Amino acid sequence: MGHKVRIQELPGIGKRYDAEAGAPGQRVSVVVRGNGIRDLYVFTSDSPDPDAVLELTEEQALRIGAILSGTFFTS
Amino acid sequence: MPHNELLVFGALMLTAGLLARFGRRVGLPTVPFFMAAGVLLGPGTPGPVLIEDPESLHLLAVLGLVLLLFQLGVEFPVKQVLSSGRRLFTAAACYIGLNIGAGLAFGFLLGWGTGEALVVGGALGISSSAIAIKILIELRRLTNAETPVILGIIVIEDLFLAFYLALIQPVLSDASSPTDLVVQIITGFGFLALLFVLARFGARLIGAVINSREDELLTILMVGLVALVAGLSEELGVSEAIGALMIGLVVSRTSVRERVERLVLPLRDAFAAAFFVYFGLGINVADLPAVAVPALLAVVMTVVTNLTAGVIAGRLHGFNQRATANIGLTVLGRGEFSLILVTLALGAGLDPRLGPFVALYVLVLAVLSPLMASGSRYLARVLPDSLLVSNWRYVREETIGTSCSHLDQVVVTEPDGRECAECARVGATWVHLRLCTACGTVACCDDSVNKHAGAHFRESGHPIVQSIEPGEDWRYCYVDAMLVREPAGGGREPERG
Numbered sequence: 001m002g003h004k005v006r007i008q009e010l011p012g013i014g015k016r017y018d019a020e021a022g023a024p025g026q027r028v029s030v031v032v033r034g035n036g037i038r039d040l041y042v043f044t045s046d047s048p049d050p051d052a053v054l055e056l057t058e059e060q061a062l063r064i065g066a067i068l069s070g071t072f073f074t075s
Numbered sequence: 076m077p078h079n080e081l082l083v084f085g086a087l088m089l090t091a092g093l094l095a096r097f098g099r100r101v102g103l104p105t106v107p108f109f110m111a112a113g114v115l116l117g118p119g120t121p122g123p124v125l126i127e128d129p130e131s132l133h134l135l136a137v138l139g140l141v142l143l144l145f146q147l148g149v150e151f152p153v154k155q156v157l158s159s160g161r162r163l164f165t166a167a168a169c170y171i172g173l174n175i176g177a178g179l180a181f182g183f184l185l186g187w188g189t190g191e192a193l194v195v196g197g198a199l200g201i202s203s204s205a206i207a208i209k210i211l212i213e214l215r216r217l218t219n220a221e222t223p224v225i226l227g228i229i230v231i232e233d234l235f236l237a238f239y240l241a242l243i244q245p246v247l248s249d250a251s252s253p254t255d256l257v258v259q260i261i262t263g264f265g266f267l268a269l270l271f272v273l274a275r276f277g278a279r280l281i282g283a284v285i286n287s288r289e290d291e292l293l294t295i296l297m298v299g300l301v302a303l304v305a306g307l308s309e310e311l312g313v314s315e316a317i318g319a320l321m322i323g324l325v326v327s328r329t330s331v332r333e334r335v336e337r338l339v340l341p342l343r344d345a346f347a348a349a350f351f352v353y354f355g356l357g358i359n360v361a362d363l364p365a366v367a368v369p370a371l372l373a374v375v376m377t378v379v380t381n382l383t384a385g386v387i388a389g390r391l392h393g394f395n396q397r398a399t400a401n402i403g404l405t406v407l408g409r410g411e412f413s414l415i416l417v418t419l420a421l422g423a424g425l426d427p428r429l430g431p432f433v434a435l436y437v438l439v440l441a442v443l444s445p446l447m448a449s450g451s452r453y454l455a456r457v458l459p460d461s462l463l464v465s466n467w468r469y470v471r472e473e474t475i476g477t478s479c480s481h482l483d484q485v486v487v488t489e490p491d492g493r494e495c496a497e498c499a500r501v502g503a504t505w506v507h508l509r510l511c512t513a514c515g516t517v518a519c520c521d522d523s524v525n526k527h528a529g530a531h532f533r534e535s536g537h538p539i540v541q542s543i544e545p546g547e548d549w550r551y552c553y554v555d556a557m558l559v560r561e562p563a564g565g566g567r568e569p570e571r572g
Binding site: 006008009010011012013016018029031034035039041048049050053055 | 150152155156204208211212215217218219220222223226227229230336340397481554
Protein backbone atom coordinates (compact mmCIF):
# COMPACT_ATOMS: atom_id res chain seq x y z
CA MET A 1 0.00 0.00 0.00
CA GLY A 2 1.33 3.40 -1.00
CA HIS A 3 1.83 5.99 1.67
CA LYS A 4 -0.77 8.43 0.44
CA VAL A 5 -3.35 5.98 -0.89
CA ARG A 6 -5.86 4.16 1.27
CA ILE A 7 -7.45 0.96 0.13
CA GLN A 8 -10.68 -0.39 1.48
CA GLU A 9 -12.64 -3.50 0.58
CA LEU A 10 -16.29 -2.95 -0.27
CA PRO A 11 -17.71 -6.49 -0.06
CA GLY A 12 -20.12 -7.20 -2.89
CA ILE A 13 -18.98 -4.16 -4.87
CA GLY A 14 -15.19 -4.04 -5.18
CA LYS A 15 -12.37 -1.92 -3.81
CA ARG A 16 -12.19 1.71 -2.88
CA TYR A 17 -9.01 3.77 -3.29
CA ASP A 18 -8.62 7.20 -1.68
CA ALA A 19 -5.89 9.59 -2.72
CA GLU A 20 -5.18 13.04 -1.30
CA ALA A 21 -5.04 15.70 -3.99
CA GLY A 22 -3.46 19.01 -3.06
CA ALA A 23 -5.18 21.22 -0.51
CA PRO A 24 -6.63 19.75 2.68
CA GLY A 25 -10.04 18.30 2.03
CA GLN A 26 -9.31 17.77 -1.62
CA ARG A 27 -9.25 14.14 -2.54
CA VAL A 28 -10.19 11.68 -5.20
CA SER A 29 -11.84 8.38 -4.41
CA VAL A 30 -12.02 5.63 -6.99
CA VAL A 31 -14.24 2.61 -6.55
CA VAL A 32 -13.29 -0.27 -8.83
CA ARG A 33 -16.25 -2.57 -9.09
CA GLY A 34 -16.00 -6.29 -9.69
CA ASN A 35 -17.43 -5.85 -13.18
CA GLY A 36 -14.72 -3.38 -14.17
CA ILE A 37 -16.73 -0.17 -13.85
CA ARG A 38 -14.89 2.63 -12.04
CA ASP A 39 -16.72 5.23 -9.99
CA LEU A 40 -14.67 8.40 -9.72
CA TYR A 41 -15.60 10.59 -6.74
CA VAL A 42 -14.07 14.05 -6.54
CA PHE A 43 -14.08 16.04 -3.30
CA THR A 44 -12.84 19.63 -3.28
CA SER A 45 -14.04 20.79 0.12
CA ASP A 46 -14.60 19.39 3.57
CA SER A 47 -18.19 18.62 2.69
CA PRO A 48 -18.96 14.90 2.90
CA ASP A 49 -20.79 15.12 -0.41
CA PRO A 50 -18.71 14.63 -3.53
CA ASP A 51 -18.52 17.57 -5.95
CA ALA A 52 -18.56 15.29 -8.95
CA VAL A 53 -19.11 11.62 -9.59
CA LEU A 54 -18.29 9.90 -12.87
CA GLU A 55 -19.20 6.34 -13.71
CA LEU A 56 -16.55 5.13 -16.14
CA THR A 57 -16.45 1.94 -18.12
CA GLU A 58 -13.21 0.00 -17.92
CA GLU A 59 -12.16 1.29 -21.32
CA GLN A 60 -12.85 4.94 -20.49
CA ALA A 61 -11.05 4.56 -17.18
CA LEU A 62 -7.99 3.04 -18.84
CA ARG A 63 -7.85 5.86 -21.38
CA ILE A 64 -8.13 8.57 -18.74
CA GLY A 65 -5.61 6.74 -16.60
CA ALA A 66 -3.18 6.63 -19.50
CA ILE A 67 -3.56 10.36 -20.03
CA LEU A 68 -3.01 11.07 -16.33
CA SER A 69 0.02 8.83 -16.17
CA GLY A 70 1.51 10.49 -19.25
CA THR A 71 1.75 7.39 -21.40
CA PHE A 72 -0.91 8.43 -23.87
CA PHE A 73 -0.25 11.32 -26.18
CA THR A 74 -0.42 12.31 -29.81
CA SER A 75 1.56 15.04 -31.46
CA MET B 76 -53.97 -16.71 -26.33
CA PRO B 77 -50.97 -17.74 -28.39
CA HIS B 78 -49.81 -21.34 -28.17
CA ASN B 79 -46.30 -21.00 -29.48
CA GLU B 80 -44.11 -21.40 -26.40
CA LEU B 81 -41.28 -19.38 -27.85
CA LEU B 82 -43.63 -16.53 -28.66
CA VAL B 83 -45.10 -16.56 -25.16
CA PHE B 84 -41.72 -16.65 -23.45
CA GLY B 85 -40.35 -13.89 -25.66
CA ALA B 86 -43.32 -11.64 -25.04
CA LEU B 87 -43.11 -12.21 -21.27
CA MET B 88 -39.39 -11.50 -21.05
CA LEU B 89 -39.60 -8.46 -23.30
CA THR B 90 -42.48 -7.00 -21.30
CA ALA B 91 -40.61 -7.67 -18.06
CA GLY B 92 -37.46 -6.06 -19.39
CA LEU B 93 -39.25 -3.00 -20.74
CA LEU B 94 -41.21 -2.51 -17.51
CA ALA B 95 -38.02 -2.81 -15.49
CA ARG B 96 -36.25 -0.35 -17.77
CA PHE B 97 -39.05 2.13 -17.21
CA GLY B 98 -38.66 1.57 -13.46
CA ARG B 99 -34.90 2.09 -13.61
CA ARG B 100 -35.49 5.51 -15.20
CA VAL B 101 -37.15 6.64 -12.01
CA GLY B 102 -34.67 4.82 -9.81
CA LEU B 103 -36.74 1.78 -8.85
CA PRO B 104 -35.31 -1.74 -8.49
CA THR B 105 -35.84 -4.32 -11.23
CA VAL B 106 -37.01 -7.43 -9.37
CA PRO B 107 -40.53 -6.16 -8.50
CA PHE B 108 -41.06 -5.12 -12.11
CA PHE B 109 -40.22 -8.59 -13.42
CA MET B 110 -42.72 -9.92 -10.91
CA ALA B 111 -45.30 -7.31 -11.91
CA ALA B 112 -44.97 -8.31 -15.57
CA GLY B 113 -45.84 -11.85 -14.53
CA VAL B 114 -48.84 -10.68 -12.51
CA LEU B 115 -50.15 -8.48 -15.33
CA LEU B 116 -49.87 -11.08 -18.08
CA GLY B 117 -50.74 -14.12 -16.00
CA PRO B 118 -54.00 -16.03 -15.78
CA GLY B 119 -54.92 -14.43 -12.45
CA THR B 120 -55.38 -10.94 -13.83
CA PRO B 121 -58.06 -9.52 -16.13
CA GLY B 122 -56.72 -8.28 -19.44
CA PRO B 123 -54.33 -9.99 -21.82
CA VAL B 124 -53.41 -13.49 -20.70
CA LEU B 125 -50.24 -14.63 -22.39
CA ILE B 126 -49.91 -17.90 -20.64
CA GLU B 127 -52.62 -20.12 -19.26
CA ASP B 128 -50.40 -22.61 -17.48
CA PRO B 129 -47.36 -21.04 -15.78
CA GLU B 130 -45.99 -24.53 -15.17
CA SER B 131 -44.62 -24.61 -18.71
CA LEU B 132 -42.08 -22.05 -17.46
CA HIS B 133 -41.26 -24.12 -14.41
CA LEU B 134 -37.88 -25.50 -15.46
CA LEU B 135 -36.59 -22.09 -16.55
CA ALA B 136 -37.78 -20.55 -13.29
CA VAL B 137 -36.16 -23.21 -11.13
CA LEU B 138 -32.92 -22.74 -13.03
CA GLY B 139 -33.17 -19.05 -12.19
CA LEU B 140 -33.65 -19.75 -8.50
CA VAL B 141 -30.79 -22.22 -8.48
CA LEU B 142 -28.41 -19.91 -10.35
CA LEU B 143 -29.25 -17.01 -8.01
CA LEU B 144 -28.14 -19.05 -5.02
CA PHE B 145 -25.20 -20.62 -6.84
CA GLN B 146 -23.87 -17.19 -7.72
CA LEU B 147 -24.32 -16.10 -4.10
CA GLY B 148 -22.28 -19.11 -3.01
CA VAL B 149 -19.53 -18.52 -5.57
CA GLU B 150 -19.11 -14.86 -4.68
CA PHE B 151 -19.48 -15.38 -0.99
CA PRO B 152 -16.72 -13.34 0.65
CA VAL B 153 -15.90 -15.82 3.42
CA LYS B 154 -12.61 -14.10 4.21
CA GLN B 155 -14.18 -10.67 4.57
CA VAL B 156 -16.88 -11.99 6.87
CA LEU B 157 -14.35 -13.72 9.08
CA SER B 158 -12.12 -10.67 9.27
CA SER B 159 -14.89 -8.17 9.91
CA GLY B 160 -14.56 -6.65 13.33
CA ARG B 161 -16.54 -7.58 16.39
CA ARG B 162 -18.40 -4.27 16.15
CA LEU B 163 -19.67 -5.07 12.69
CA PHE B 164 -20.71 -8.53 13.83
CA THR B 165 -22.65 -7.03 16.70
CA ALA B 166 -24.31 -4.52 14.39
CA ALA B 167 -25.24 -7.25 11.90
CA ALA B 168 -26.47 -9.54 14.67
CA CYS B 169 -28.71 -6.74 15.96
CA TYR B 170 -29.96 -6.07 12.47
CA ILE B 171 -30.73 -9.72 11.76
CA GLY B 172 -32.09 -10.40 15.25
CA LEU B 173 -34.48 -7.45 15.18
CA ASN B 174 -35.72 -8.08 11.66
CA ILE B 175 -36.07 -11.85 11.87
CA GLY B 176 -37.49 -11.60 15.40
CA ALA B 177 -40.11 -9.07 14.37
CA GLY B 178 -40.81 -11.06 11.20
CA LEU B 179 -41.39 -14.23 13.21
CA ALA B 180 -43.63 -12.43 15.68
CA PHE B 181 -45.58 -11.00 12.76
CA GLY B 182 -45.83 -14.43 11.16
CA PHE B 183 -47.23 -15.98 14.33
CA LEU B 184 -49.68 -13.09 14.77
CA LEU B 185 -51.02 -13.73 11.27
CA GLY B 186 -52.10 -17.12 12.59
CA TRP B 187 -51.48 -18.98 9.34
CA GLY B 188 -49.48 -21.72 11.06
CA THR B 189 -46.01 -22.37 12.43
CA GLY B 190 -44.37 -23.26 9.12
CA GLU B 191 -45.89 -20.18 7.53
CA ALA B 192 -44.63 -18.03 10.41
CA LEU B 193 -41.07 -19.26 9.87
CA VAL B 194 -41.28 -18.45 6.18
CA VAL B 195 -42.74 -15.00 6.90
CA GLY B 196 -39.92 -14.40 9.40
CA GLY B 197 -37.32 -15.00 6.73
CA ALA B 198 -39.18 -13.19 3.97
CA LEU B 199 -39.63 -10.03 6.05
CA GLY B 200 -36.28 -10.29 7.79
CA ILE B 201 -33.74 -10.80 5.01
CA SER B 202 -33.05 -7.80 2.81
CA SER B 203 -32.16 -7.70 -0.85
CA SER B 204 -28.43 -7.22 -1.39
CA ALA B 205 -28.98 -6.25 -5.00
CA ILE B 206 -31.36 -3.42 -4.13
CA ALA B 207 -29.14 -2.02 -1.37
CA ILE B 208 -26.04 -2.05 -3.59
CA LYS B 209 -27.88 -0.31 -6.43
CA ILE B 210 -29.10 2.36 -4.02
CA LEU B 211 -25.56 2.98 -2.76
CA ILE B 212 -24.25 3.38 -6.31
CA GLU B 213 -27.08 5.58 -7.50
CA LEU B 214 -27.13 7.89 -4.51
CA ARG B 215 -23.35 8.32 -4.83
CA ARG B 216 -22.65 6.97 -1.41
CA LEU B 217 -19.91 4.48 -2.24
CA THR B 218 -17.27 6.47 -0.37
CA ASN B 219 -19.36 7.35 2.67
CA ALA B 220 -18.11 6.28 6.08
CA GLU B 221 -21.16 4.12 6.73
CA THR B 222 -21.04 2.27 3.41
CA PRO B 223 -18.59 -0.47 4.52
CA VAL B 224 -20.83 -1.07 7.53
CA ILE B 225 -23.92 -1.39 5.33
CA LEU B 226 -22.11 -3.77 2.98
CA GLY B 227 -20.79 -5.76 5.92
CA ILE B 228 -24.29 -6.17 7.33
CA ILE B 229 -25.55 -7.34 3.94
CA VAL B 230 -22.76 -9.88 3.58
CA ILE B 231 -23.29 -11.33 7.05
CA GLU B 232 -27.00 -11.42 6.27
CA ASP B 233 -26.26 -13.54 3.18
CA LEU B 234 -24.42 -15.99 5.41
CA PHE B 235 -27.39 -16.02 7.74
CA LEU B 236 -29.69 -16.77 4.82
CA ALA B 237 -27.85 -20.03 4.24
CA PHE B 238 -28.33 -21.02 7.87
CA TYR B 239 -31.96 -19.99 7.82
CA LEU B 240 -32.65 -22.06 4.73
CA ALA B 241 -31.16 -25.10 6.47
CA LEU B 242 -33.03 -24.29 9.68
CA ILE B 243 -36.49 -24.18 8.14
CA GLN B 244 -35.80 -27.13 5.87
CA PRO B 245 -38.10 -29.49 7.84
CA VAL B 246 -40.96 -27.03 7.27
CA LEU B 247 -40.36 -26.96 3.55
CA SER B 248 -40.18 -30.69 3.07
CA ASP B 249 -43.33 -32.51 2.06
CA ALA B 250 -43.03 -35.42 4.47
CA SER B 251 -46.25 -37.27 5.14
CA SER B 252 -45.47 -38.94 8.50
CA PRO B 253 -43.19 -38.14 11.45
CA THR B 254 -40.90 -41.08 10.60
CA ASP B 255 -40.69 -39.80 7.05
CA LEU B 256 -39.76 -36.40 8.39
CA VAL B 257 -37.02 -37.79 10.63
CA VAL B 258 -35.59 -39.84 7.79
CA GLN B 259 -35.67 -36.77 5.56
CA ILE B 260 -33.96 -34.61 8.14
CA ILE B 261 -31.22 -37.21 8.64
CA THR B 262 -30.59 -37.76 4.93
CA GLY B 263 -30.78 -34.01 4.45
CA PHE B 264 -28.15 -33.24 7.05
CA GLY B 265 -26.04 -36.15 5.85
CA PHE B 266 -26.07 -34.67 2.37
CA LEU B 267 -25.23 -31.22 3.73
CA ALA B 268 -22.35 -32.71 5.73
CA LEU B 269 -21.12 -34.40 2.56
CA LEU B 270 -21.20 -31.10 0.71
CA PHE B 271 -19.32 -29.44 3.58
CA VAL B 272 -16.63 -32.11 3.39
CA LEU B 273 -16.55 -31.62 -0.36
CA ALA B 274 -16.13 -27.87 0.11
CA ARG B 275 -13.31 -28.46 2.56
CA PHE B 276 -11.37 -31.24 0.84
CA GLY B 277 -12.86 -31.87 -2.56
CA ALA B 278 -12.60 -28.45 -4.17
CA ARG B 279 -9.62 -29.61 -6.20
CA LEU B 280 -11.57 -32.61 -7.50
CA ILE B 281 -14.59 -30.52 -8.47
CA GLY B 282 -12.25 -27.99 -10.06
CA ALA B 283 -10.70 -30.80 -12.11
CA VAL B 284 -14.14 -32.00 -13.22
CA ILE B 285 -15.44 -28.69 -14.52
CA ASN B 286 -12.19 -26.97 -15.41
CA SER B 287 -11.71 -26.29 -19.06
CA ARG B 288 -9.67 -23.63 -20.74
CA GLU B 289 -12.57 -22.94 -23.04
CA ASP B 290 -15.28 -20.67 -21.66
CA GLU B 291 -17.90 -22.54 -23.63
CA LEU B 292 -17.15 -25.85 -21.96
CA LEU B 293 -16.70 -24.34 -18.51
CA THR B 294 -20.14 -22.73 -18.79
CA ILE B 295 -21.80 -25.97 -19.78
CA LEU B 296 -20.03 -28.06 -17.15
CA MET B 297 -20.87 -25.43 -14.52
CA VAL B 298 -24.58 -25.36 -15.38
CA GLY B 299 -24.69 -29.14 -15.46
CA LEU B 300 -22.99 -29.49 -12.09
CA VAL B 301 -25.21 -26.90 -10.42
CA ALA B 302 -28.43 -28.37 -11.78
CA LEU B 303 -27.33 -31.90 -10.89
CA VAL B 304 -26.39 -31.05 -7.29
CA ALA B 305 -29.50 -28.92 -6.80
CA GLY B 306 -31.71 -31.68 -8.18
CA LEU B 307 -29.97 -34.30 -6.07
CA SER B 308 -30.56 -32.17 -2.97
CA GLU B 309 -34.23 -31.93 -3.82
CA GLU B 310 -34.43 -35.69 -4.24
CA LEU B 311 -32.84 -36.17 -0.83
CA GLY B 312 -35.28 -33.79 0.86
CA VAL B 313 -32.90 -30.84 1.15
CA SER B 314 -34.13 -27.90 -0.86
CA GLU B 315 -32.55 -27.25 -4.24
CA ALA B 316 -31.71 -23.79 -2.93
CA ILE B 317 -29.29 -25.09 -0.31
CA GLY B 318 -27.74 -27.55 -2.72
CA ALA B 319 -27.07 -24.74 -5.20
CA LEU B 320 -25.64 -22.47 -2.52
CA MET B 321 -23.34 -25.18 -1.21
CA ILE B 322 -22.03 -26.20 -4.61
CA GLY B 323 -21.39 -22.48 -5.19
CA LEU B 324 -19.24 -22.43 -2.05
CA VAL B 325 -17.39 -25.51 -3.30
CA VAL B 326 -16.71 -23.89 -6.67
CA SER B 327 -15.59 -20.67 -4.96
CA ARG B 328 -12.68 -22.66 -3.52
CA THR B 329 -11.51 -23.92 -6.90
CA SER B 330 -9.11 -22.31 -9.32
CA VAL B 331 -11.90 -21.51 -11.79
CA ARG B 332 -13.72 -19.27 -9.32
CA GLU B 333 -13.08 -16.00 -11.10
CA ARG B 334 -14.06 -17.28 -14.51
CA VAL B 335 -17.20 -18.90 -13.11
CA GLU B 336 -18.12 -15.61 -11.42
CA ARG B 337 -17.89 -13.88 -14.76
CA LEU B 338 -19.63 -16.57 -16.82
CA VAL B 339 -22.55 -17.19 -14.50
CA LEU B 340 -23.71 -13.57 -14.38
CA PRO B 341 -25.53 -13.24 -17.73
CA LEU B 342 -27.06 -16.69 -17.30
CA ARG B 343 -28.22 -15.81 -13.82
CA ASP B 344 -29.71 -12.52 -14.97
CA ALA B 345 -31.77 -14.12 -17.72
CA PHE B 346 -33.00 -17.12 -15.74
CA ALA B 347 -33.56 -15.16 -12.53
CA ALA B 348 -35.80 -12.77 -14.47
CA ALA B 349 -37.72 -15.82 -15.71
CA PHE B 350 -38.03 -16.93 -12.07
CA PHE B 351 -39.44 -13.57 -10.96
CA VAL B 352 -41.88 -13.51 -13.87
CA TYR B 353 -42.93 -17.06 -13.03
CA PHE B 354 -43.54 -16.03 -9.45
CA GLY B 355 -45.73 -13.17 -10.66
CA LEU B 356 -47.69 -15.49 -12.97
CA GLY B 357 -48.82 -17.48 -9.96
CA ILE B 358 -50.31 -14.42 -8.24
CA ASN B 359 -54.03 -13.84 -8.58
CA VAL B 360 -54.91 -10.17 -8.34
CA ALA B 361 -58.21 -11.06 -6.68
CA ASP B 362 -56.24 -12.42 -3.71
CA LEU B 363 -54.42 -9.15 -3.09
CA PRO B 364 -57.09 -7.13 -1.22
CA ALA B 365 -57.41 -9.85 1.42
CA VAL B 366 -53.71 -9.54 2.31
CA ALA B 367 -53.38 -5.77 1.81
CA VAL B 368 -53.69 -4.83 5.47
CA PRO B 369 -51.17 -7.38 6.78
CA ALA B 370 -48.76 -6.52 3.94
CA LEU B 371 -48.90 -2.80 4.72
CA LEU B 372 -48.49 -3.46 8.44
CA ALA B 373 -45.47 -5.62 7.60
CA VAL B 374 -44.00 -2.73 5.60
CA VAL B 375 -44.43 -0.37 8.54
CA MET B 376 -42.88 -2.92 10.87
CA THR B 377 -39.90 -3.41 8.55
CA VAL B 378 -39.26 0.34 8.43
CA VAL B 379 -39.37 0.55 12.22
CA THR B 380 -37.07 -2.44 12.84
CA ASN B 381 -34.61 -1.21 10.21
CA LEU B 382 -34.44 2.24 11.74
CA THR B 383 -33.89 0.73 15.19
CA ALA B 384 -31.17 -1.54 13.86
CA GLY B 385 -29.65 1.44 12.02
CA VAL B 386 -29.49 3.48 15.22
CA ILE B 387 -27.81 0.58 17.03
CA ALA B 388 -25.25 0.15 14.24
CA GLY B 389 -24.66 3.90 14.13
CA ARG B 390 -24.19 4.06 17.86
CA LEU B 391 -21.78 1.13 17.87
CA HIS B 392 -19.64 2.73 15.19
CA GLY B 393 -19.83 6.24 16.57
CA PHE B 394 -21.51 7.60 13.46
CA ASN B 395 -23.36 10.89 13.20
CA GLN B 396 -27.06 11.32 12.44
CA ARG B 397 -26.62 11.34 8.71
CA ALA B 398 -24.68 8.09 8.49
CA THR B 399 -27.06 6.46 10.96
CA ALA B 400 -30.11 7.44 8.92
CA ASN B 401 -28.41 6.08 5.81
CA ILE B 402 -27.75 2.70 7.43
CA GLY B 403 -31.35 2.35 8.60
CA LEU B 404 -32.90 3.37 5.30
CA THR B 405 -30.59 1.68 2.79
CA VAL B 406 -31.04 -1.93 3.88
CA LEU B 407 -34.80 -1.61 3.58
CA GLY B 408 -35.44 -3.27 0.22
CA ARG B 409 -36.74 -6.82 0.04
CA GLY B 410 -36.57 -8.84 -3.13
CA GLU B 411 -34.98 -12.02 -4.41
CA PHE B 412 -34.62 -13.85 -1.08
CA SER B 413 -38.17 -13.18 0.04
CA LEU B 414 -39.47 -14.49 -3.27
CA ILE B 415 -37.21 -17.55 -3.13
CA LEU B 416 -38.37 -18.45 0.38
CA VAL B 417 -42.01 -18.11 -0.54
CA THR B 418 -41.57 -20.12 -3.73
CA LEU B 419 -40.02 -22.95 -1.70
CA ALA B 420 -42.85 -22.67 0.83
CA LEU B 421 -45.57 -22.76 -1.83
CA GLY B 422 -43.83 -25.72 -3.44
CA ALA B 423 -44.10 -27.51 -0.08
CA GLY B 424 -47.83 -26.84 0.05
CA LEU B 425 -47.90 -24.16 2.74
CA ASP B 426 -50.69 -21.57 2.97
CA PRO B 427 -51.24 -20.08 -0.52
CA ARG B 428 -51.86 -16.63 0.99
CA LEU B 429 -48.08 -16.37 1.45
CA GLY B 430 -47.73 -15.68 -2.29
CA PRO B 431 -49.89 -12.55 -2.64
CA PHE B 432 -48.86 -11.33 0.82
CA VAL B 433 -45.15 -11.33 0.07
CA ALA B 434 -45.69 -10.13 -3.51
CA LEU B 435 -47.51 -7.04 -2.27
CA TYR B 436 -45.01 -6.48 0.53
CA VAL B 437 -42.04 -6.64 -1.86
CA LEU B 438 -43.77 -4.32 -4.34
CA VAL B 439 -44.59 -1.65 -1.76
CA LEU B 440 -41.10 -1.74 -0.24
CA ALA B 441 -39.53 -1.64 -3.69
CA VAL B 442 -41.14 1.72 -4.35
CA LEU B 443 -40.65 2.96 -0.83
CA SER B 444 -37.03 1.98 -0.17
CA PRO B 445 -35.24 4.07 -2.84
CA LEU B 446 -37.45 7.05 -1.94
CA MET B 447 -36.70 6.73 1.75
CA ALA B 448 -32.99 6.13 1.19
CA SER B 449 -32.66 9.25 -0.95
CA GLY B 450 -34.59 11.29 1.63
CA SER B 451 -32.52 10.07 4.57
CA ARG B 452 -31.32 13.60 5.37
CA TYR B 453 -34.81 14.51 6.60
CA LEU B 454 -34.60 11.68 9.10
CA ALA B 455 -31.08 12.74 10.06
CA ARG B 456 -32.41 16.15 11.07
CA VAL B 457 -34.80 14.75 13.62
CA LEU B 458 -32.62 12.02 15.12
CA PRO B 459 -31.79 13.20 18.65
CA ASP B 460 -28.15 13.29 19.78
CA SER B 461 -29.00 11.21 22.81
CA LEU B 462 -29.61 8.16 20.62
CA LEU B 463 -26.09 8.22 19.24
CA VAL B 464 -24.05 10.01 21.82
CA SER B 465 -22.45 6.95 23.49
CA ASN B 466 -19.09 7.30 21.82
CA TRP B 467 -19.77 9.96 19.26
CA ARG B 468 -16.91 12.31 18.63
CA TYR B 469 -16.84 15.27 16.29
CA VAL B 470 -14.41 14.64 13.51
CA ARG B 471 -13.94 17.24 10.86
CA GLU B 472 -13.69 15.00 7.84
CA GLU B 473 -16.65 12.90 8.72
CA THR B 474 -16.71 10.83 5.56
CA ILE B 475 -13.31 9.32 6.18
CA GLY B 476 -12.54 10.10 9.79
CA THR B 477 -15.23 8.70 12.01
CA SER B 478 -14.49 5.10 11.28
CA CYS B 479 -11.10 3.56 10.74
CA SER B 480 -10.89 2.28 7.20
CA HIS B 481 -8.05 -0.16 7.81
CA LEU B 482 -9.81 -2.80 9.82
CA ASP B 483 -9.69 -5.08 6.81
CA GLN B 484 -5.94 -5.24 7.28
CA VAL B 485 -6.19 -6.83 10.68
CA VAL B 486 -4.86 -10.33 10.10
CA VAL B 487 -2.96 -11.30 13.22
CA THR B 488 -4.49 -11.01 16.66
CA GLU B 489 -2.32 -13.38 18.68
CA PRO B 490 1.37 -12.61 19.23
CA ASP B 491 4.00 -15.29 18.69
CA GLY B 492 6.38 -13.91 21.28
CA ARG B 493 6.36 -11.66 24.30
CA GLU B 494 9.42 -9.57 23.62
CA CYS B 495 10.46 -6.73 21.34
CA ALA B 496 12.85 -8.49 18.97
CA GLU B 497 14.68 -5.28 18.03
CA CYS B 498 15.23 -4.33 21.68
CA ALA B 499 16.26 -7.88 22.58
CA ARG B 500 18.85 -7.81 19.79
CA VAL B 501 20.56 -4.69 21.14
CA GLY B 502 19.96 -5.58 24.77
CA ALA B 503 17.60 -2.65 25.43
CA THR B 504 14.47 -2.71 27.62
CA TRP B 505 10.91 -1.61 26.94
CA VAL B 506 7.83 -0.35 28.77
CA HIS B 507 4.90 -1.97 26.95
CA LEU B 508 4.53 -4.27 23.93
CA ARG B 509 2.45 -3.76 20.80
CA LEU B 510 1.50 -6.30 18.14
CA CYS B 511 1.38 -5.30 14.47
CA THR B 512 -1.96 -6.73 13.32
CA ALA B 513 -0.83 -6.90 9.69
CA CYS B 514 2.32 -9.01 10.01
CA GLY B 515 2.52 -10.09 13.64
CA THR B 516 5.66 -8.15 14.53
CA VAL B 517 5.89 -7.52 18.28
CA ALA B 518 7.58 -4.22 19.14
CA CYS B 519 7.89 -1.72 21.98
CA CYS B 520 5.53 1.22 22.55
CA ASP B 521 6.11 4.94 22.10
CA ASP B 522 6.76 5.40 25.82
CA SER B 523 9.73 3.07 25.49
CA VAL B 524 13.19 4.41 24.64
CA ASN B 525 13.38 2.93 21.16
CA LYS B 526 9.73 3.28 20.01
CA HIS B 527 10.04 0.28 17.68
CA ALA B 528 6.27 -0.09 17.05
CA GLY B 529 6.08 3.41 15.61
CA ALA B 530 9.24 2.80 13.60
CA HIS B 531 7.72 -0.41 12.25
CA PHE B 532 4.66 1.50 11.03
CA ARG B 533 6.79 4.14 9.28
CA GLU B 534 8.83 1.44 7.58
CA SER B 535 6.07 -0.97 6.59
CA GLY B 536 2.93 1.15 6.42
CA HIS B 537 1.07 -1.47 8.50
CA PRO B 538 -1.61 0.73 10.05
CA ILE B 539 -2.99 -0.95 13.16
CA VAL B 540 -1.25 -2.09 16.33
CA GLN B 541 -2.84 -3.89 19.21
CA SER B 542 -1.78 -3.80 22.83
CA ILE B 543 -0.71 -7.20 24.12
CA GLU B 544 -0.37 -6.03 27.71
CA PRO B 545 -2.45 -8.22 30.04
CA GLY B 546 -5.99 -6.87 30.44
CA GLU B 547 -5.76 -4.50 27.47
CA ASP B 548 -7.48 -5.18 24.17
CA TRP B 549 -7.46 -1.87 22.34
CA ARG B 550 -6.11 -1.25 18.89
CA TYR B 551 -4.69 1.95 17.50
CA CYS B 552 -4.57 2.99 13.86
CA TYR B 553 -1.50 5.10 13.06
CA VAL B 554 -2.90 6.32 9.74
CA ASP B 555 -6.25 7.48 11.13
CA ALA B 556 -4.61 8.47 14.44
CA MET B 557 -7.47 6.97 16.40
CA LEU B 558 -8.28 4.14 18.70
CA VAL B 559 -10.02 1.49 16.73
CA ARG B 560 -11.81 0.08 19.69
CA GLU B 561 -12.31 2.00 22.88
CA PRO B 562 -10.31 0.60 25.79
CA ALA B 563 -12.19 -0.53 28.86
CA GLY B 564 -13.58 2.57 30.51
CA GLY B 565 -13.73 4.29 27.09
CA GLY B 566 -13.65 7.92 26.11
CA ARG B 567 -9.94 8.51 26.64
CA GLU B 568 -7.82 10.43 24.21
CA PRO B 569 -6.02 8.16 21.77
CA GLU B 570 -3.08 6.77 23.63
CA ARG B 571 0.08 6.27 21.65
CA GLY B 572 1.40 3.95 24.31
